[in-house]
Amino acid sequence: MKHSKVIDLLNSTKTLHEVTAKGWVRTFRNNQFIALNDGSTIHNIQCVVDFENTPDETLKRITTGAAICVTGTLAESRGAGQKVEIQVTKLEILGDSDAEKFPMQPKKHSLEFLRENAHLRVRTNAFGAIMRVRSTLAFAVHQYFQEKGFFYVNTPIITGSDAEGAGEMFQVTSLPLDGSAPRNEDGSINYKEDFFGKQTNLTVSGQLEGETFAMALGQIYTFGPTFRAENSNTSRHLAEFWMIEPEVAFNDLADNMDLAEDFIKYVIKYTVDKCGDDLKFLENRLLEEEKSKPQAERSEMTLLEKLSFVLDNNFKRVSYTEAIEILRDSTPNKKKKFRYIINEWGADLQSEHERFLVEKHFKCPVILFDYPAKIKAFYMRLNDNTEPGKETVRAMDILFPGIGEIVGGSQREERYDVLVEKMKALGIDEEELWWYLDTRRFGSAVHSGFGLGFERLVLFVTGMTNIRDVIPFPRTPQNAEF
Ligand code: 4AD
Numbered sequence: 001m002k003h004s005k006v007i008d009l010l011n012s013t014k015t016l017h018e019v020t021a022k023g024w025v026r027t028f029r030n031n032q033f034i035a036l037n038d039g040s041t042i043h044n045i046q047c048v049v050d051f052e053n054t055p056d057e058t059l060k061r062i063t064t065g066a067a068i069c070v071t072g073t074l075a076e077s078r079g080a081g082q083k084v085e086i087q088v089t090k091l092e093i094l095g096d097s098d099a100e101k102f103p104m105q106p107k108k109h110s111l112e113f114l115r116e117n118a119h120l121r122v123r124t125n126a127f128g129a130i131m132r133v134r135s136t137l138a139f140a141v142h143q144y145f146q147e148k149g150f151f152y153v154n155t156p157i158i159t160g161s162d163a164e165g166a167g168e169m170f171q172v173t174s175l176p177l178d179g180s181a182p183r184n185e186d187g188s189i190n191y192k193e194d195f196f197g198k199q200t201n202l203t204v205s206g207q208l209e210g211e212t213f214a215m216a217l218g219q220i221y222t223f224g225p226t227f228r229a230e231n232s233n234t235s236r237h238l239a240e241f242w243m244i245e246p247e248v249a250f251n252d253l254a255d256n257m258d259l260a261e262d263f264i265k266y267v268i269k270y271t272v273d274k275c276g277d278d279l280k281f282l283e284n285r286l287l288e289e290e291k292s293k294p295q296a297e298r299s300e301m302t303l304l305e306k307l308s309f310v311l312d313n314n315f316k317r318v319s320y321t322e323a324i325e326i327l328r329d330s331t332p333n334k335k336k337k338f339r340y341i342i343n344e345w346g347a348d349l350q351s352e353h354e355r356f357l358v359e360k361h362f363k364c365p366v367i368l369f370d371y372p373a374k375i376k377a378f379y380m381r382l383n384d385n386t387e388p389g390k391e392t393v394r395a396m397d398i399l400f401p402g403i404g405e406i407v408g409g410s411q412r413e414e415r416y417d418v419l420v421e422k423m424k425a426l427g428i429d430e431e432e433l434w435w436y437l438d439t440r441r442f443g444s445a446v447h448s449g450f451g452l453g454f455e456r457l458v459l460f461v462t463g464m465t466n467i468r469d470v471i472p473f474p475r476t477p478q479n480a481e482f
């Protein structure tokens, strides 16, 4: 008999028929009640074992973590908190799990311990919920863009360029690493002998390739893995993360902000509607955690309230220059714990500045735009009419409470001459990016796009606080165990 998913059994309105379910034992109480989970939902289905007619040998093997197959009658349950249960007539152990050795005991484990067991942590309630929410968000991303007529583009993982010009790339090479790699006369490595005949790396962003497609297909998006060798061991950075990068021909910066805000709200709304039970579980988990904090540090809103708040309010749009003024004006208030002293126009905002703006000042998501040209990437559109020394670019960062930067984007420099001059000033090799410059040579047009860090979005929606806990197998400095 084909087995049913637990989620379908729990939602079943018909009872008293024979069903089969397969899953993993969460708990086994009183030699009689199995809590069975198959991953389809946060909820377990109770399976009632006829222990008098089940051999002791089999009962002993119903342990936490074991894979089993049960067949029985789906019946109304007398137990509290569940509508139906399976009254088991046949039970088969598919895979044993040694109760003494199985690391995922039915108790609360620390997140650190669970990270060390990333291959098993998804069997816990919290990680099951997080990974289902992640999957739903990913689906919503595709649905949003597909409904709006965007085309999905797969940009290369191995590239010859540094899209962000930040030098944070992982190199890819087929050359030997033992010192025997072919050398040029000056002793440097001869990459002509490398697999691709040049130096290559893992992509930090699909933007540049995405732009070439936007200049033909009009509206495109990427959704793929990106890699950064930045040595930031923080709760917001991964060495391998997933990025969503839409790029739209003829969109200016204001259109870009509208798109980003609409997109973020859509995917959150979709997930709130689809993942009610998982989000409720994560909300309760957070409420428990909050109880251990002093009153003053507790969050004013629950997880679902936070999500509704984002859906119901406009993101606040503020220029970099205005933000600096706000930060300066806030400085004299020494009573507050924040250190947000910033005196100089032109300085990059630190995460404490971003947090102050979002969490204390505006108390809502903020879109910061028109950043100083000096602190942003080479491809951003230079604003007209800016004072010499105070040039700004049409950049936008979206800042979220508890997360900081969730989106980075811009209107792109569409003017060939201006772009080439900028590249020269920054020492970016024009020859390397000849194909990128072709977009400005042939039919150039205003266009814009942004990158949303998918894990930062999952962090926000799940209420988790460490980015390592929202990706199946995190890659961080000194850590690629799995
Ligand atoms: O601001 P970033 O560096 O922008 C770009 O890469 C542009 N090329 C995007 C574009 O315009 N198409 O990165 C975009 C977003 C950040 O806002 C952040 O959410 C996320 O990617 N991000 C990271 N997420 C996790 N770990 C890291 N190390 C990240 N670096 C960036």
Ligand code: MG
Pocket: 397, 405, 407, 408
């Ligand atoms: Mg950025």
